[in-house]
Amino acid sequence: MITFDTWNDHEHVYDFEIQNETKGALDVLKWAYQQYGDELVYACSFGIEGSVLIDLVHQINPNAKITFLDTHLHFQETYQVIEAVKEKYPTLQIKIKQPSLSVEEQVGQYGENLWNTDPNQCCKLRKVIPLEEELNGVKAWLSGLRREQSPTRKHIQFVNKDERFHSVKICPLIHWTWKEIWRYAHKNNLPYNKLHDNGYPSIGCAPCTKAVLDINDLRSGRWSGHGKLECGLHQA
Template sequence: MTDITTALVNKSVEEAIQYLLEQYPGAVAFSTSFGQEDQVISDIIWRNQLPVRVFTLDTGRLFQETYDVMDLTMARYKQPVEVYYPDTTAVEKLVSTKGPNSFYESVENRKECCGIRKIVPLNRALEGVKVWITGLRAEQSENRQGMEILEWDEHRHLYKFNPLIHWGYDEVLAYLEQHNVPYNKLHDKGFISIGCAPCTRAIEPGENPRAGRWWWEQSQKECGLHG
């Protein structure tokens, strides 16, 4: 356990972010997809006026409901959200050569699409960042259960801070209700984990929260952003 991790133990999310800001002033950023967990963190950041860069990735294939909650969130908090888009040339080449739905054909094609639309823009957004705040929770998927509250991302050479890693889904919902935080209305229709529209479906009762992502393939349900 690092000294920084030890210092974060028993701190609230607000206190932990404040501590990290003191350690790495001007180099703490939060990536939001406007899902329920991310809305909790955004509310904590802006409610407490914490100077954290907040950014999002617009893949070009998002649900309208995601844009709606983005609009509501910016109107509610009156705070800027940096938007990062994929490289136009790379998207044009992908769609021109493989068509608009190549991701359905193989895991390799799907990861290629995720790479162009998400990972490359993410890496650009994280340039110069020392601490990347995420909304990951351990119970979201099997490969997230071993994640810690603070991890070293060797590939990007930064700390990844997962303040909600040990939160339960009920805790997330309770926070959103208590503070009247805007949320994506697709959550009310069985969409728990929301990504690109062609790659996300509602889940059935009892299914894993990530079961609705890339449902046609047998994979770890990850796009490469978090491993």
């Protein structure tokens, strides 16, 4: 098993065949579950990439472990799609991970609207630390990142050494385009977050997510005006 501690940049170059229907995703997932079994966790935000990756994961491991970081600041539509996914895939183990502070406690300690005054601190408290807790002792985690999504993601590999979480991060969807994601979702009638139909290509917490004007800039609706591209879960 390849772990953060045994990672060797020269030995571990992972090349999967990508000239197939899922552009390598199913092969990557088969490899990942053979390597890590129950020690593999999918941290899912339940956007459209999440809908697709859940469906692929379910084909390989119907009992896969999936974690959602519940910041208590998500849109109702996000909670609705989680319920729809639970109904469609009842064997998946979906965990809703909570931050240690409620929103009210955060206001008491850090003031109103920390997402405006210091979004990095807010993300740290409500996303990064909870994921750290979830990945503590976990050898590898799955993410639905795609290279096309933003300049910070264009060099991601299928298998990555993750310094931030002292783990191995596996990204099966790196070669998928936005159109391919939607084609797969519609063809397979997958449940998805209905905000996608209203101009939200990338969906995070409600205070930090806006509809976009330019659909070609998929993440421009996130932390608009803050010069922030990532929440801290994925290093730029």
